[in-house]
Amino acid sequence: MSGPTLSGPTRRSLIVGGLAAAGAVVVSVPSWATPTVGRGRLPYPFTLGVASGDPAPDSVVLWTRLAPEPLAEDGLGGMPSRVVPVHWQLAEDERFRRVVRQGTVTARPEAAHSVHVEPQGLQPGREYFYRFRVGDHVSPTGRTVTAPAPHAQVAALTMAFVSCAQYEHGYFTAYRRLAEDEPDLILHLGDYLYEYAKDTYVAPGGNVRDHAGPETVTLANYRQRHAQYKTDADLQTAHATAPFVVVFDDHEVENNWADEVPEQPDPNFLARRAAAFQAYYENMPLRRSSIPRGIDMQIYRRIGWGRLATFHMLDTRQYRADQACGDGWRRDCAERLDPTRSITGAEQEAWLLDGLARSRGTWNIIGQQVFFSQRDRLAGPQGEHSMDAWDGYVASRERILRGWTRVGARNPVVLTGDVHTHWASEIKADFDDPDSATLGVELVTTSITSGGDGSDTTSSGEKIKALNPHIKFFNNQRGYVRARITPEELRADFRVLPYVTRPDAPVTTRASFVVEEGRPGLHAV
Ligand SMILES: [Fe+2]
Missing domain, CATH: 3.60.21.70 (Alkaline phosphatase D (PhoD))
Structure with missing residues (x-):
């Protein structure tokens, strides 16, 4: 199962299509390039893409769910019944040269290996980019925005x-x-x-x-x-x-x-x-x-x-x-x-x-x-x-x-x-x-x-x-x-x-x- 397909020359689809270039991006960021390979090698797990939601002025939810076999009838996406560490990064630029937050969360079988990250202390009213990594598998890149500050005058x-x-x-x-x-x-x-x-x-x-x-x-x-x-x-x-x-x-x-x-x-x-x-x-x-x-x-x-x-x-x-x-x-x-x-x-x-x-x-x-x-x-x-x-x-x-x-x-x-x-x-x-x-x-x-x-x-x-x-x-x-x-x-x-x-x-x-x-x-x- 590959990630989303490139379908047009727009900036957004290029961002999503970042998956295709993910390997190169990993190599360019040393702290991101050291894979933590768990027991047994997992097939590509980011078949469900990435998402963000509920923007606040200082945080936004980052989401993914690991599912190498998304249509598995037991609903568990072909994942082993063990916890899996998932690394995440949030950056100011889509090439991840200015990473502002990163960490590791645990994807658990009891949550169908979904992860919800709520990075705090972000700047209000600005664009960010995020991605996840499991072992040497890197997710597509998502774009998100934080909400403007509560008293900000917003033009549009x-x-x-x-x-x-x-x-x-x-x-x-x-x-x-x-x-x-x-x-x-x-x-x-x-x-x-x-x-x-x-x-x-x-x-x-x-x-x-x-x-x-x-x-x-x-x-x-x-x-x-x-x-x-x-x-x-x-x-x-x-x-x-x-x-x-x-x-x-x-x-x-x-x-x-x-x-x-x-x-x-x-x-x-x-x-x-x-x-x-x-x-x-x-x-x-x-x-x-x-x-x-x-x-x-x-x-x-x-x-x-x-x-x-x-x-x-x-x-x-x-x-x-x-x-x-x-x-x-x-x-x-x-x-x-x-x-x-x-x-x-x-x-x-x-x-x-x-x-x-x-x-x-x-x-x-x-x-x-x-x-x-x-x-x-x-x-x-x-x-x-x-x-x-x-x-x-x-x-x-x-x-x-x-x-x-x-x-x-x-x-x-x-x-x-x-x-x-x-x-x-x-x-x-x-x-x-x-x-x-x-x-x-x-x-x-x-x-x-x-x-x-x-x-x-x-x-x-x-x-x-x-x-x-x-x-x-x-x-x-x-x-x-x-x-x-x-x-x-x-x-x-x-x-x-x-x-x-x-x-x-x-x-x-x-x-x-x-x-x-x-x-x-x-x-x-
Ligand atoms: Fe309906």
Whole structure:
């Protein structure tokens, strides 16, 4: 198994392709050139690439996982059942001439030989490069950045957000295209992988590649599935380009789970959830604060970007009430209005409102999983709404909107995934009254692949747009959203690929919207 393939002349892909030149780089750095060969020689173990995540002003998580045979059914990646020392380096330059931190960590079989390094004392708001070594095997080089200092005036941030990458539905070209945009931050809003056995979830045009292993239930299953996804060269390129901030949605465990309630009755669901969380932690660049404890895992958290932005990342799965009225799209469902029901849980709701009140950021970016704005797909007073989205938890949404108005949250922007289609929406004080105040905006990214090639539009999407005048844009192709954020405005580019069932699709911007500081609302540009 070789590392990621070089696919173009961009700087980012050259960084990832650094693997090819790794031997030469090792020779040029004496302290890095003395291999510690363990008992028995390990085959090349960096088949899953490298990643970084959760940038802070003084630290960032560096990740890799050793897996010489990534698709091994036991989920252990072909690793021996012993600890393995992993050397790491962090440098100011991509040739590692100015190494600023280095050390050795232990990859343990009980963590599927994943390693998470949190180097401290770094400079805020700057670029770094990192790599790992086991014996004389050197990993690809990753690029990462630290967050700006808390009070720093930041001129601009280019970031991207993504969701929903069903491996079988298409090639992950969108991940490579977003890497070519050279963002400094990538938010993954969930459905990083899917739990299904091969050909259980089939895209309209058919599947183009197969999931390995059965439907994921055990820890071994989830580890194997994560490893399969991470072998994708385009996904590796995205990870090696910029730090990710990840939150899970449903498919990292199973479709439409809600706290302790599975989609279908399952006495073993809590064990399944714990296994899914353990594998998720092992395979993501998360901080130690996200290490699962039994069936629980802390993933709602904040990332500050100086005075420019605060990212409030939510968890709308782990604490939610079960979907109202039996889930799905429902008419005439009184339960969805029940004030005792919550999609965030009371604790997270208070945490969000407190964070919005204290935020130093000009922009308050709320990264989360499911559609936030009202989305009615049936004319008439009752309407028809999705019970898995915030429409199924109306009181929860109203409490948060009242709260953010009360605390004077600056420039709230909700970022969303889940629905495999691009949308842009204004968030209204009363979604049934188009003349009511606009309180913020919601930008919804389409999928990386889920749903297959898609089409520019669909009749159902156009109908929803017509019935919901606060919704300004809809598109049914695959892609991601790129955003450029400055103190004056946030510009969102809805990026689309003409196909994902063949590799190497080009990318174009289907629509762009600007949000002006201090003036909630969307302006098409
Ligand atoms: Fe999805």
